[in-house]
Amino acid sequence: MNYNIAVIPGDGIGPEVVAETLKVLDKVGDKFNHKFNYTQVLAGGAAIDETGECLPSETVNICKNSDAVLLGAVGGPKWDALPGEQRPERALLGIRKALGLYANLRPAMVFDELADASPLKPEIIAGGLDIVVVRELTGGIYFGEKGHKDTPMGPAAYDVEEYSEGEVKRIAKVAFDMAMKRGKKVTSVDKANVLESSRLWRRVVAEVAADYPDVTLDNLYVDNASMQLVRNPKQFDVIVTSNMFGDILSDEASQITGSIGMLPSASLADGNFGMYEPVHGSAPDIAGTGQANPIATILSAAMMLRYTFGLMDEAASIENAVHKFLKNGYRTADLCGDAKESVTTIKAGDLIAAEI
Ligand SMILES: NC(=O)c1ccc[n+]([C@@H]2O[C@H](COP(=O)([O-])OP(=O)(O)OC[C@H]3O[C@@H](n4cnc5c(N)ncnc54)[C@H](O)[C@@H]3O)[C@@H](O)[C@H]2O)c1
Ligand SMILES: CC(C)[C@H](C(=O)O)[C@@H](O)C(=O)O
Numbered sequence: 001m002n003y004n005i006a007v008i009p010g011d012g013i014g015p016e017v018v019a020e021t022l023k024v025l026d027k028v029g030d031k032f033n034h035k036f037n038y039t040q041v042l043a044g045g046a047a048i049d050e051t052g053e054c055l056p057s058e059t060v061n062i063c064k065n066s067d068a069v070l071l072g073a074v075g076g077p078k079w080d081a082l083p084g085e086q087r088p089e090r091a092l093l094g095i096r097k098a099l100g101l102y103a104n105l106r107p108a109m110v111f112d113e114l115a116d117a118s119p120l121k122p123e124i125i126a127g128g129l130d131i132v133v134v135r136e137l138t139g140g141i142y143f144g145e146k147g148h149k150d151t152p153m154g155p156a157a158y159d160v161e162e163y164s165e166g167e168v169k170r171i172a173k174v175a176f177d178m179a180m181k182r183g184k185k186v187t188s189v190d191k192a193n194v195l196e197s198s199r200l201w202r203r204v205v206a207e208v209a210a211d212y213p214d215v216t217l218d219n220l221y222v223d224n225a226s227m228q229l230v231r232n233p234k235q236f237d238v239i240v241t242s243n244m245f246g247d248i249l250s251d252e253a254s255q256i257t258g259s260i261g262m263l264p265s266a267s268l269a270d271g272n273f274g275m276y277e278p279v280h281g282s283a284p285d286i287a288g289t290g291q292a293n294p295i296a297t298i299l300s301a302a303m304m305l306r307y308t309f310g311l312m313d314e315a316a317s318i319e320n321a322v323h324k325f326l327k328n329g330y331r332t333a334d335l336c337g338d339a340k341e342s343v344t345t346i347k348a349g350d351l352i353a354a355e356i
């Protein structure tokens, strides 16, 4: 089969980790007799430099007309002084909105091979950990009204958190459907003791839960949830939460796994369409040094094969290759202390591709 993938390498380590991912995808194509066609498009800082805008309409059109999108990361200090609406990060928000990608799945797993890279005590992660954060991605404070005004305390700025019942219902359904295929537990994370939007969130999630009698629903406030995630992560199966809480909790969850360089994500629309990207950013501090871990992006490509293309064996072949790479003792710099030897981004890509 032929699959058309729009590829947004982006900024910083984005192009580095994407290059290794395409290497792995090509290997999967050879092995299973598929052709993955890539159309590279601009977004973020690279697009600003080239075209003057962070999200050219051509990029959105090509993404819309592709079977799926693969993205590295956008942003970096070079563009930090730009006004909010012109920053590279706005490209990401714009593309998520334009493509209707409201469901962001962020699985956090402790690989057995990496148990020593987790900062948690061995007894806390014994037997492995497998959590998925289901983050609402096109609503909430990221997309509410924003602005500036004068106040007695001086000029002020505001961002409004707003959720409709429909937005909460559809993301809750994604979380419960996912829990049905996993550990049958959903933890909804909100701040319903303070925020009206969270009170609506909690009510609607409970209504959706009524249709899933086999799934247990827990509600946690976000402050408690962020503590529980490191204190007793085994209590979690599926975490469903708002755009901003999901952003924060997924970075926190990444540390349980050893490194943010390990965390993939899928951003899904209704139907099978999706954009696939690592949870991490453009890591300007290590860009160009060969220290970037490409595994998060490579595992994102596996999610693409599974969720959008329905290629289960092909997805598993990527995940198995990553396991073998780790089992063979290879580590990128983020996964090993100074004392151990690490492999570069390119070497990691070569070794993982060779395991396909
Ligand atoms: N999806 C995205 O495009 C995305 C996500 C997050 C941040 N950003 C942007 O990226 C820029 C940098 O943000 P930040 O520094 O807060 O977060 P970051 O995720 O880029 O980096 C945080 C830390 O993790 C390390 N790290 C991240 N990915 C890694 C990898 N694959 N391998 C090894 N180490 C890795 C970095 O070196 C850094 O020390 C900002 O402009 C931010 O807005 C973009
Ligand atoms: C760069 C930023 C806009 C983005 C977000 O907050 O969604 C990032 O942190 C992420 O996690 O994908």
Ligand SMILES: [Mg+2]
Residues within 6 Å of the ligand: 247, 248, 251, 279
């Ligand atoms: Mg983030």
